Amino acid sequence: MQDLLLLIHRIPYPPNKGDKIRSYHLLKHLAQHYRVHLATFVDDPDDWQYLPHVQKLCASSHFARMNPLAARVKSLGALLKNRSLSLDYYRDAGMARWVRDTVAANGIERVLVFSSAMAQYADPYRGARRVVDFCDVDSDKWRQYAEQKSFPMNLLYRYEARQLLRYERQVARDYDASLFVSAPEAELFRQLAPESSAKIGHFSNGVDTDYFSPNESYASPYAPGERALVFTGAMDYWPNVDAVQWFCDAVFPLLRARHPDLRFYIVGSRPSPAVQSLGQRDGVKVTGTVPDVRPYIKYAAVAVAPLRIARGIQNKVLEAMAMATPVVVSPQALEGIDAVPGSELVLAEDAPAFADAVDALLDGQGSGQANAGAAIGQAARAKVQRQYSWSSNLACIGESLECN
Template identity: 70%
Template sequence: MEDLLLLVHRIPYPPNKGDKIRSWHLLKHLARRYRVHLATFVDDEDDWQYVPTVQAVCASSHFAALNPRSARVRSLGALLGNRALSLDYYRDEGLRRWVDAAMREHGIGRIVVFSSPMAQYAEPYAQARRVVDLCDVDSDKWRQYAEKKSWPASLLYRYEASRLLRYERHVAATCDASLLVSAPEADLFRRLAPESAARIGWFSNGVDTGYFAPGTFENPYAPGERAIVFCGAMDYWPNVDAVQWFAQHVLPALKDVRFYIVGARPSAEVQALAAPNVVVTGTVPDVRPYVQHAALSVAPLRIARGIQNKVLEAMAMAKAVVVTPQALEGIDAAVGRELLLAADVPQTIAAITSALAGPQEALAAIGAAARARVETAYSWEARLALLDNMIAGELAHEWIQA
């Protein structure tokens, strides 16, 4: 087997959390075809328990500790160098040395990068074939943050949007291929980096339909309770913004329901939403019971990048999901038959009220159709198969999914 270096910004496990879903399946796919040498960061003390699981998949690995608070302070040094803060946030001399040693010792000729800040560790090795999975256009996410936040945060976010886009364009121009998570995301990046358009493609996320499937899960809700559930990392600002918007503007118009916010590390803003009709769970051992036994799942995101795993996972659980247009981006599903779409407060209230007032058979039919859609269109193996030719150096047109 040939050796390959994989650079990931956060330990790719457990495979049920945000971007770790994509990176974990990427790692498993590559490990079946290459001897994978993995360099990654661990930014959550709880995640050290997963190191042996990840090590078992790799030929060799390096896990660098990253303290988010210290990293944020350190990243401010990028202002003096006119660099993207994200680069300094993920800068680590020990990880750089390990990468250099692995490249020399194993004669590695292929590098896969997951997330643009990790591309800095691949830059010295222009002789290798380098494929970068950007996932999302992160610079545009920072631009959206700047529009939503007040000064001085808006000024800092606007700075990061500009400098990170400059680096993303540099990465796309110097690497052999750049991938994103959806066709709209790839189209956006082609517009922002037109000089590299011919080497920008995409492959969407898949779903582990064996894990995310209806089952015999114990009901976490009180008898007779009608729950509406949102699942996600609750220190991630787009998720925070989504639940704040829903709790403050939609929920007051809904009768006899309770809103459950399920996810790790709830921010102070999220915790402040707790009320008789709002439950903030924090970390739970398994989100599936909360999804299965909820009356509805919601994804009211107003800022979103790429494909929302939370939507696909709820669909795989055969649950009817109410989404905003932002949360639907990149997901091929029939509105009204496989999920419900609502663009603003009145539409969201109307969609949820109508769904809950209608026959349960109608919601069950939407859930069943959603499950069928995921099973046929979102298997991981089919999605990741496109990578093989790209990494091998065969840039056929079919890898740019249209």
């Protein structure tokens, strides 16, 4: 087997952790074809429990401890140097030394970078074949943040969007291939970096449909007779925070007026103070970290993905589809997912439409229209089984790493 250096910005989780599922399956796939030398950061104390599992997949590994608050403070120094804050956030001398020593000791000629900020560690090794999985166009995400924020944060986010795009274009120009999570994401970057368009491609996320299966037996996390809507995701991630705040402000009150017994469950790790405060509202439940999200998805009446800021493919949508739970999505949450609105999921563009869509699915349950939501769920699972297999979607990685 050839040696390969893999650089990932946050430790890849085992497959039940949705916010890092792409990097985990990438590592697992590469370990079948290469001797993988992994360098990554650990920014959550709870994540150290996954080290033994991840280490088993690697020939060698380096895990750098990160304090997110200290990293944010450190990153502000980039403002004085006219460079991206993201690069300084993930800058670590110990990791750079480990990468240098590992490349030299193993004669590494293949490098895969996951996320733009980690490319700084591969930049010196121009003799190697280097591939970057940008996943999303992160610079455009910062641009969207700037549009949503007020002074002075909008200026900071606009600065980061500009600086990070400049670095993304440099990486795309210098590396052998640049990959993204979806065709729309790849096309957006081609427009932003036309000089590298011939080297830009994509591979979609996948879903382990054996793991995310509605046929498994779970105890319901909901009270008997309770009808629940569910949102899943890392709840310190601002697009998720913004989504649930908007849903609680603009959509849920409309639904509660029609269904007083309805509950909205926000399920995900590290809920921010803003999310925790939503749990004080009538009918809203904030769970924090749960051992398994699947029961929450399976027994929910409807899964919702009301994102207003999004890039790439939303795992939360694919996982709900795989569990055959009807899901209502915003246009932003649908981007990059090849699903047919009305038959494999439901699309809603504003608050009244979102409430009406959820309402129709709720009213259909237990009535003469009872099979409407079930039919959507079954069609959604069939779509995921056909089109979102990790094994088939990851096939292009080897081609990118070996093509001369």
